[in-house]
Amino acid sequence: MSIETCLENFVIPIKSVIEHIDVKGQDVSLAAPIKLSGQLNISKLLAEQWINTGQESDETALQIGVDEAGRGPLLGSVNVAAAILPKAWSGLIEAQPLQHTLLSILTDSKKLSEKKRDRLYPLVQQHAIGYVVADIPAAVIDQVNILQATLLGMRLCTEVLLEVMVSQSATAINDATEASRHLQAQVLFDGNRCPELDYLKLATLGIEKSTIDCQAWVKGDARHTSIAAASILAKVSRDQTMYELDSQYPQYGIAQHKGYPTRVHMQAIDTHGVLPDHRRSFAPIRRALENK
Template sequence: MPPASRPARRFRAADTRLIAGVDEAGRGPLAGPVAVAAVILDRTRRIRGLDDSKKLTALQREALYEKIVERALCWHVEFVEVEEIDRLNIFRATMAGMRRALCALSPCAELAIVDGNHLPPELPCAAEALVGGDASEPAIMAASILAKVARDRLMCRLHERWPQYGFDEHKGYSTPRHLAALAEHGPCPVHRRSFAPVYAAQVQQLALALEDGV
């Protein structure tokens, strides 16, 4: 059985290794990068309130983000840009981002626990995949919060540049408003053209341009 499919064991507080939690945010949206975070928590500086980022409010995530960056032993957020997503596909690009996030940690992790059921190739340390890890392992919870908050902040900045799409509201996900804006304006540079709705909108805009040119 391949290592990525083995049930991961529960990591105990008594484990003396440097354990990094790894998680991502933004695999599903039609626009913007994927954010991948890797975090090694400091066992001497407890952070109360950690949870799966999806179960927290935006205000709770923001407050926990500040505590994590202050108290973690080390952390890194890696943005996987749209060009890499379109070139590799979303799965392979996310795996590459996880590897880079782990490689950027200092001190280096001795073990990585990755949320999900797949492990990136060529990791710099031993690793285990853990389905539902963002709801059970504090280091993964911390990573999920860092990734989510970092990406949401970035999407709000992208909204300032392309306000017609409403990135500040839906963060690039395929909401009715976003799909309507895509149909009206076509994709912008931060849309993922390898995703079917974006590709369809691009084809539609090209067809309209050709009609106008006739």
């Protein structure tokens, strides 16, 4: 199939529920399911993959930015997102690849007002080649600790996005080998470490380790457009879950504190008790439970 036959806005929804995870060859049953959702614009992906075919370099690799939101709160999930922007829009923020685009104000989500984040959220979804958001619930955070839960979310977002990219490309061009051969990706993780991907599993799909360049970037959400895009998706999606919890438990003031350990939040816990969505492994919640 030629690229020209795929020029329609062909968008593939991504939905996945993870209940078991392979960790170094061991099957681990999760305390609660991890839900992933997103989409891939296969038309945009194919067009980008066939730009400069045969020139394997940093300039021709797709950039996947990965970031999280919600490591510090006492309540609710930690959300992780992975996003792929068009190559022309990818790069260092200081180089202004987003100038004169609808995402021109994009930067680290923490530096933007909620109003600006909410404005950017649908624009990132609309213009990204693909994205995935993972919701890692409090029970999993308590099971493996917040660092490992975050790394797990980063791993799953990356793997799911890579798997869908190759499988859908193979379907579109009717050639699995050709689809995997054209995959070159830089995966840019916000933070000081990269998760350990399941390369054995990826290899069964034809995705070789040598085609995936994983990099950790401290404060990467303020440096790379793709990580900044992921930060918007992670932050706004987490805020949405907080508003949903607020509607269920209005007495806790969740819409204001978003689960962080503010005075109002701690007073609500003292008065009304610990919720099912509180992170029981976090010291303030653990103490609240001990003092019941």
